[in-house]
Amino acid sequence: MNYHFNWSVLWTGQTGGWLLQGVVTTLQIFALGLLIAIALGIVAGALRTVPLAPLRWLAGGYVEFFRNVPLLVWMFFWYFAMPPLLPQGIQDWLFAHGVEFWAAVCAIGVYHGARFSEVMRAGIQSIPKTQLEAALSTGLTVGQAYRLIIIPIAMRLIIPPATNETVNLLKNSSVALTIGVAELTFQTRQIETYTAKAFEALAAGTIIYLILCLTVASMMAYVERRVAIPGMIAHGQSGAS
């Protein structure tokens, strides 16, 4: 290969600062997007299992609509189609405060919320129906039973698939570069532009994503161990049931 590797481009001049800015922006999109996604996911996931048909339909509609359209399309929707629908004052404020970033956060949060809600639903439905019936028979309302019994158990059950979704969300934040958000992938391309060192820039991006994702995964594994209720949820290692 007629290519001369020069890894020092990654830390000489401004490039190191760009990578760092990219990581910060990626983490910001990740954190805000995850908040929206989890909130929407819990609500929609729970609503899909309640014994009230209209609420189930509403949540089902949200899930099917948002998860079945590509994220890229949602990115363009929130950036190009959404602002013109807002009042002029809000539009001006958004344009002055990084509309790209907020469009990306909305796109990722709402899209992944739909996916999270399916994970949540699977968690809730894996809890025996008798659990809910037992909760209701103690005098709790449906809302209380969900808030105090069902969702806390379901949240523990879904940690492995939720880790998947969380890591996916982190990686999908790179789609934001299509609407001009200067996140990590964007910055690696920026480095390529300035230095013509594409392989070094891509390798740096790859390794940073790998580190971020491994960190998220190990944090989730830690949370899983910490919040486990002894004797309640079966673990392969413990053999408890």
Add this chain to the structure above:
Amino acid sequence: MKRSVGFLVLFLLIVSATGLSLAQSTLEKIDKSGVLVIGTRNGSPPFAYINKNNDWVGFSIDLVEQTILPVLNKKLNKQIKLEKKESAPATRIPLLTSNAVDLIAETMTDTQARRDQVDFSLTFFVTGAQFLVRKGSPVKGIESIAGKRIAAQQGSTNAKIIREKVPTAKLVEFQDQPAAFQALSQRQVDAYTNDGIQLAGLRAKAPKPDEWAVAGDFFSYEPYGMAMRKNDSDFRHVVNVGLMDAIASGRYLEIYEKWFGAKGEVPYPLTPENKRFLQLQVVPK
């Protein structure tokens, strides 16, 4: 942590393995496969774009097809087929170095930084950066963009210059021209900067060309060249001979007229200085 080190080693192995695979020159590769693969754009009229009839055409593509290919055919003594692949600013150098394409023929500015990685043909077009704005816009050139939202194409040299010269301008960088123009027509940004000729092309292709204006003097120098893998002078010579023969014989001017003439896709007359500059690059036979 052990796992991540493993991944890293694997990754580096893949990268270095691709380095061992190449021992043949570009001419040998083309001779063997019978195909010249070029990387080009599909949304940069009139250099390389998909036209109304869904054909992939343009000035840069014509130059390859009508001036370089004949020289290549003669050199290798067989009919070489042309294959087009999509390339973008961020992918064009990797496309070359990974052997996926043999020649980048689009709107790539020849720069010193890029010459560290690839070799360029002689300059086949000269332009400079300007702004595309709505008619009557307060943006009149690089002197009036402070605090304004300016769209640019990521990977272009123009964005780099704005960042250095007018750091107060709010730069929004898009991956391709259609997205940047969409942002401009939706008023997400106040102006879109790119090479003047590309803006003229974009304006000519816009649904209502009269709504738009190309503003300002050139604030950069953008000589377009065709890029090739480094240290492959035989192939580079073929490309340059093709371009030089075309400039000397007038074939270049015919192709120029087809795309940039009064009846062309984007009327953009060749200035006497630029014509002289092109002719001066032609060395004697």
